[in-house]
Each structure stands twice: as structure tokens, then as C-alpha cells.
Amino acid sequence: xxxxxxxxxxxIKTRGQQVTLSCSPxxxxxxxxxxxxxxGQGLQFLFEYFSETQRNKGNFPGRFSGRQFSNxxxxxxxxxxxxxxxxxxxxxxxxxxxPSYEQYFxxxxxxxxx
Amino acid sequence: xxxxxxxxxxxxxxxxxxxxxDCTYDTSDxxxxxxxxxxxxxxxxxFLIYQGSYDQQNATEGRYxxxxxxxxxxxxLVISASQxxxxxxxFCAMRVNNAGGTSYGKLTFGQGTILTVHP
Numbered sequence: 062x063x064x065x066x067x068x069x070x071x072x073i074k075t076r077g078q079q080v081t082l083s084c085s086p087x088x089x090x091x092x093x094x095x096x097x098x099x100x101g102q103g104l105q106f107l108f109e110y111f112s113e114t115q116r117n118k119g120n121f122p123g124r125f126s127g128r129q130f131s132n133x134x135x136x137x138x139x140x141x142x143x144x145x146x147x148x149x150x151x152x153x154x155x156x157x158x159x160p161s162y163e164q165y166f167x168x169x170x171x172x173x174x175x
Numbered sequence: 176x177x178x179x180x181x182x183x184x185x186x187x188x189x190x191x192x193x194x195x196x197d198c199t200y201d202t203s204d205x206x207x208x209x210x211x212x213x214x215x216x217x218x219x220x221x222f223l224i225y226q227g228s229y230d231q232q233n234a235t236e237g238r239y240x241x242x243x244x245x246x247x248x249x250x251x252l253v254i255s256a257s258q259x260x261x262x263x264x265x266f267c268a269m270r271v272n273n274a275g276g277t278s279y280g281k282l283t284f285g286q287g288t289i290l291t292v293h294p
Contacts, residue, residue: 092280166221
């Protein structure tokens, strides 16, 4: 089985712009979660989608949004980029949503905001 | 709220020796899962091992074992026979299973421990 894929792998944007990141989960996985990783804040949960519905959201401003399509692929969007949004954005998929089902992560998208 | 604490910012170990990475957690939920992930410099998070809160035995996966002490709320990772390729950042994470559904998909991570394996 192919792993979780994320595109693009690297991105450079200017403050004020918006960006869309894409995540394709492992085949058969219906739960997709997004995380932001920064040196200062570590790994922080952004949101989770299951069957096209957002079921959980972390403590991030409304500039961060996402969606999931019927094939379980997910996108996240960040509008009005700020310098502090520079981070590694990781997507993870899981077969089921119980604690016993591990999440498999993609390679991440490294976003740099200048 | 859940919290994971990893008190060792960095650890060093000689090749072929065993090493223990510490993790303590805090939650009031009775049902939860504990995970360890490895993150090499490439950035991808690699799942290593899982322990459920109701599991009676410590989890093992090859050279990885999880020393689960529920009363102490600790879930230390033991890597036996360290290899040079084990050099990476290691994260302990937790996911709770609460009836309110606020746990959906959410892993809470510790700050990580950088492990360096010396030849």
C-alpha cells in the first residue's frame, strides 16, 4: 500500500497570501488529521476529518480551514499568511478513529512565509 | 486536558546498547492510547509502538518495548541494541477516548527527545 502523500513538499509564500496544502491518505483510511510543527510550539493538532465532516478542531484562528473530499483526500487552507505560520504541516490518516488505531503520517509540507 | 511530558531534551547512547526514553502523561480519561513516533531529519513521523490504557502487558515491537506504569502515568520507550539509524527525534503521544467525541483524531504530543547513537 502506498503511504500518506502530501503536496507540495516545500512552499514559499509572502505574508498576506493564502496557501492550500493537499493530503492523500492511505487507501481505505477515512480519518485524516492535520498537525502544525514548529520549533517553539512543537506539534499541535489543527483538525480532523472523517467522511467529509470536520469532527474536531484545535486552537487555531479561523484563517486555518480544511475540507475532505469523497475519496478521503483532504486539503487545508491558510488565508492571510503571517510570518508565524512558517512550519512543517503534517497530515496523518487512520483506518478508524479509536485510540487503538495508529495514525500514519505523510512526509509533510514545509511552508516558509516571508 | 491531556498533557505529555518528555523531560530529556537529548540522549546519547553507544551503538548496540539499550536506551530508555522517558514519557509521563496526564489525563483524567480512563480510556486512552499511548504512542511513540520517530522523526528522522527528513521530517516524516514513523509510528513505532502503541499501548492501550487497559492493556495488561507491556507492548513490544521488535527492538522497541514500552514500559507502561499506569499508576505512575509513565510510558517509557526502551530501544534495545541501538543502531546508527536510530538517531532521530522521538515523540511520545496520547489519544484519549472520551464519550464527548472531542478526542476525534487528536494526538497530544510531548516536546520530543533527540537521540544520538554513537558508533
